[in-house]
Amino acid sequence: MSQQLPDIDTQLANHKLSQEDYTHIKQILGREPNLVELGIFSAMWSEHCSYKSSKVHLKGFPTSAPWVIQGPGENAGVIDIGDGMAAVFKMESHNHPSFIEPYQGAATGVGGIMRDVFTMGARPVANLNALRFGNVLNDDKTSKHQRYLVRGVTEGIGGYGNCMGVPTIGGETSFDECYNGNILVNAFTLGLAKSDEIFYGKAEGIGNPVLYVGAKTGRDGLGGAVMSSDSFTEESKSLRPTVQVGDPFTEKLLLEACLELFKTDYVIGIQDMGAAGLTSSSFEMAGRSGSGMIMHLDKVPAREENMTPYDFMLSESQERMLLCAKKGSEEEIIKIFEKWDLDAAVIGEVTDTGNMELFWHGEKVAEVPVDPVSEEAPELNRPMKRPEYLDLIKDTTINDFPKVENQEAFEKLTKSMEVVDKSWIYTQYDSMVQTNTVKKGGELDASVIRVKENGKALAMSADCNVRYCYIDPKGGGAAAVVESGRNVAMSGARPLAITDCLNYGNPENPEVMWQFAEGCLGIKEACAELTTPVIGGNVSLYNETNGVSVFPTPSIATVGVNDDQNNVLMSTFQEAGNQLYLVGESKSEFGGSLYMKEICGVVAGKLPEIDYAKELALWDLVIEANKKHLLECAKDASSGGVAIALAKMAATSGLGCDVSMSVEDERDIFAESQSRAIVEVKPENAEAFEAMLDGLACEKIGVVGGDTVKINNVTMSMETLQDNYFNTFKRVIEQDL
Amino acid sequence: MKVSILQFPGTNCEFDTQYAFEKLGCNTEIVWHKAESLPSDTDLLVVAGGFSYGDYLRSGAIAKFSPVMKAVAEYAKSGGKVLGICNGFQVLTEARLLPGALKRNEGLHFISKHHHLRVENNDNIFLKKLNNGDVVNIPIAHHDGNYYINEEGLKELEANGQILLRYTDEDGNIKNPNGSVESIAGVCNKEKNVFGLMPHPERAMEAVLGSADGIAMLKGFLES
Known part of the structure; x- marks a missing residue:
């Protein structure tokens, strides 16, 4: 195994490895790598698996709190939610595959994140997604293609999640030209487990068997991790074969079989085969325990003939798991998977050599030390540079543009794709299976499920205002954490932890790398x-x-977590005659606002400062007032300001409102100052609510009810508002059908 | 009262159904599709919702060949009460235990939302707790809920009072979400012991989840 591969330069290029990497590989192995080994290093050192560009910036994230059971580094994070129950959750991207092939790309993204959660021993109970598309409004090729992507991604997410019987209960969808060539599909799954029955991705105990379970391996997704570690060009359509094909039925069987297996005491560790398939799962499991491993690749169940060891190690076929079991339990485990019509095979065992030894019909075809592959993965300190555009846009204000009447602006914003109801998307997702859904997509702000096991409720919300991140990468990162937490607090739940999905451009561009570093700083600060x-x-x-x-x-x-599942606070108007309050300070702040984008046509300005003390005071107020049953609904004022928040609350409830808020400039009804919320209070509770304010800025702005929405000098009939709000999305997305 | 609930590979509403009936005080048992007989003390057999065998062919088309379906057919023929919900309804039509068929929704999309239904005929054990004309609010969640039956079959359904439920708005006016013939949401067999519907009454058992209208439906089975 020590001869140099023929045409090594081409091989390195195909595997996206540098000469420097090659030298490093030879040093680790003490000899020339063969093709299988080159493939392993290529996958493990891809950006996707090694985080080589990002690692240096990810250090220092706050990761602990008394309620955190498992932080980053496992398949998913775990928090304690009381009474012996734990919530297991994570968010992941499937951007590149979804752009190449929207249905399968999005579907397998959902399948992958669900495996990450159930491999921890948790039954998935809720899905969210955060989707970013390009411009869908025009009559050109780009918009037409974007509309096709919206339809395909939606169907893919629904197709997979629905079949799995896991409700998709909410999410976020927004649109901007910057995604014309690169949409983002981020999928989140939350699962429930008993807090003392969490499973981890480890392989230990010399002689313990390593089993392969789930679907058979084919050549699909070969090199997917490497593909997603590169930029797109016009030729990217030819990458379609690198996108995996999902089979939610098999994953459903895999889920049930794994949960049945977890009730036994046979399992040492288990991990799903996601990006880089068998390679990453085996190396990570052995690596976490400092073990070695032997695997016989000819024992891996195959879907196709003539597959090579290289194919087996790098395939990204879906719906597969690798598990390490107690010696002697093999037959019982195989029986469980046979019941569910799934393949299960003993393919190897744990050793103490610290090496990964791969065999093909008895012949050793690769031997790689486990630790160095992950420990010595390249860690890059890529050059960074503050982008010049920031100076060009920072002083822009809405006064640089011709003034538009508020009425005209309101009419335009209530039809904005970012604002309007997305029922076209979320009614394609089964949102109610498992009979836990208390608040779901379309009901504004956070989504909520109840937990049958402990009487509590879990609120969750996926957010990011990308315009904020463009004008201020650090402030925008912080604002995303703040808004997501605020949405959760508006349901009466105490925000406990986050998962993040950091989607950025090309790290080889110093300006992008700077944006990334700043974003991390903002997230760290806010968390x-x-x-x-x-x-x-x-x-x-x-x-x-x-x-x-x-x-x-x-x-x-x-x-x-909300301690009382029967006291979940809604975000839409509840009853005519109730009073409306605006909590928090409103200023003429339009940096990165929806108003500036839709009315002025630019993404520019200065992001409002975040005052964390005031933000926390707002959360506390809503959570505590809700505990005392003083609130009827609460919704944060974010994109589009108070005016658009009220419009959404009115449209979704069918109740109008009559509001007059104090402003410096009449356009401030659309301003986006942070840390604000609108709350609805019954007249008889007004006094008790006001007594809780404790110095927080708060203005009584009006009442719920009537056939119109009136906000200062803006008026719209409920009929027009509801038509704009509920029918625009379908009109746009289905115009080509 | 003993409720047996079928579980095919891909079924995903069996535990919801179990939870709903246990809330009503019933004993329940999940029955694996490879079982060749039903629990002998079964008072009601429920074919629960989901995606049996992934529904990659026609919904319910493979499940009808599962070993347990022979026992289900015998149970139904001998007068046993059977309820098919969503995928269960599709399985029962495929197995010819209920008339008609379920096609892809007219709009071709999966539809998940709360929907109103009007009670068309309460002269049966399933809906006897409700009045004809009552409107209930029950979630729907299906891709293949477009009920089809030919004209002759439809006449027969009408003549025998086999049409149980129709999709409507909250005032009871016809509102058809999926293209079903005559907006039909649920039917029963001529003998009125086998029932099928696309909506999910087991998801409408608690006000905290948006509706408790399913209680009155499932409770009908409890008092025989």
Whole structure:
């Protein structure tokens, strides 16, 4: 195994390895690598698996709190939610595959994140997604293609999640030209487990068997991790074979079989085969325990003939797991998987050599030391540079543009694709299976499920205002954490932890790398200030096509607990005659606002400062007032300001409102100052509510009810508002059908 | 009262159904599709919702060949009460225990939402707790819920009072979400012991989840 591979330069290029990497590999092995070994290093050192560009910036994330059971580094993070129950959750991207093949790309993204959660021993109970598309409004090829992607991604997510019987209960969808060549599909799954029955991805105990379970291996997704570690060009359509094909039925069987297996005491460790398939799962499991491993690749169940050891190690066929079991339990385990019509085979065992030894019909075809592959993976300190555009846009204000009447602006914003109801998307997702869904997509702000086992409720929300991240990468990262937490708090739940999905452009561009570093700083700051640690996540770089990078998009999903599942606070108007309050300070702040984008046509300005103390005071107020049953509904004022928040609350409830808020400039009804919320209070509770304010800025702005929405000098009939709000999305997305 | 609930590979509403009936005080048992007989003390057999065998062919088309289906057919023929919900309804039509068939929704999309239904005929054990014309609010969640039956069959259904439920708005006016013939949401067999519907009454058992209208439906089975 010590001869140099023929045409080594081409091989290295195909595997996206540098000469430097090659030298390093030879040093680790003490000889020339063969093709299988080159493939292993290529996968493990891909950006996707090694985090080589991002690692240096991910250090220092707050990751612990008394309620954190498992932070980053496992398949998913785990928090304690009381009474012996734990919530297991994570968010992941499937951006590149979804752009190449929207249905399968999105579907397998959902399948992958669910495996990450159930491999920890948890039954998945809720899905969210955060989707970013390009411009869907025009009559050109780009918009037409984007509309096709919206339809395909939606169907893919639904097709997989629905079949799995896991409700998709909410999410976020937004649109911007920067995603024209590179859409983002981020999928989140939350599962429930007993807090003392969590399973980890480890392989230990010399002689313990290593089993392969689930679907058979084919050549699909070969090199997927390497593909997603590169930018797109016009030729990327030829990458379609690198996109995996999902089979949710098999995954459903795998889920049930694994949960049945977890009730036994046979399992030492288990991990799903996601990106880089058998390679990453085996190396990570052995690596976590400092073990070695032998695997006989000819024992791996195969879907196709003539597959090679290289194919087996790098295939990204879906719906597969690798598990390490107690010696002697093999037959019982195989019986469980046979019941569910799944393959299960003993393919190897744990050793104490510290090496991964791969065999093919008895002949050793690769031997790689486990630790160095992950420990010595390249860690890059890529050059960074503050982008010049920041100076060009920072002083822009809405006064630089011709004034538009508020009425006209309101009419336009209530039809904005970012604002309007997305029922076209979320009614394609089964949102109610498992009979736990208390608040779901379309009901504004966080989504909520109840926990049958302990009487509590879990609130969750995925958010990121990408315009904020463009004008201020650090502030935008922080704002995403803040908004996600605020949405959770608006349901009466205490935000406890986050998972992040950091989608950025090409890390080889110093300006992108700077955006990434700044985004991380913002997230760290906000997580520390709000005590919502990061318990897991994912980095997706190279979101760039033909040299255009996407806006920095750190999607954040916060999870919180409400102690009483019968006291979940809604976000839409509840009853005519109730009073409306605006909590928090409103200023003429339009940096990165929806108003500036839709009315002025630019993404520019200065991001409002975040005052964490005021933010936490707002959360406390809503959570405590809700505990005292003083609130009827609460919704944060974010994109589009108070006016658009009220419009959404009215449209979704069918109740109008009559509001007059104090402003410096009449356009301030659309301003986006942070840390604000609208709450609805019954007249008889007004006094008790006001007594809780404790110095927080708060203005009584009006009442619920009537056939119109009136906000200062803006008026719209409920009929027009509801038509704009509920029918625009379908009109746009289905116009080509 | 003993409720047996079928579990095919891909079924995903068996535990919801179990939870709903246990809330009503019933004993329940999940029955694996390879069983060749039903529990002898079964008072009601439920074919639960989901995606049996992934529904990659026609919904319910493979499940009808599962070993347990022979026992289900015998149980139904001998007068045993059977309820098929969603995929269960599709399985029962495929197995010819209920008339008609379920096609892909007219709009071709999966539809998940709360929907109103009007009670068309309460002269049966399933809906006897409700009045004809009552409107209930029950979630739907299906891709293949477009009920089809030919004209002759439809006349027969009408003549025998086999049409149980129709999709409507909250005031009881016809509102058809999926293209079903005559907006039909649920039917029973001529003997009125086998029932099928696309909506999910087991998801409408608690106000905290948006509706408790399913209680009155499932409770009908409890008092025989």
